[in-house]
Amino acid sequence: MKILDHVPKFHAKIYSLLKKVPKGKVTTYKALAEAAGTKAYRAVGQAMKCNPYAPIVPCHRVVAADGSIGGFQGTKNTGSKEIRKKISMLKKERIKIKNNRIVDFEKILFGF
DNA sequence: GCTTTGACTCTCG
């Protein structure tokens, strides 16, 4: 798998881990960072925004540590159509969203 | 090579 074209090593690591997440499951920035062998939660988020691999890097499948959609800090996920669309995708993935919070978050949370 | 920024998380008030 050569999804790591020229992106930083850490970013590539995050992409690979995210790719590992099966459908109907979600993960958190924290989990990704830990799985990558670091605690750079913020770096993970940056990798998401940089995400040059849309389909193989389901950033919408990544949620906050408390199970909230999170989206971006300060941005209202419900207010942003782009983010809301991702939520819809999650719902299609059998992931239930209630009040911007993932239902049974811990149950669908993918463990690396 | 140092400084700034960021789709985060945790703790305290």
Added chain:
DNA sequence: TCGAGAGCCAAAG
């Protein structure tokens, strides 16, 4: 329960 502040790591300028 909600809000603000500090901490941490890595990438980009």
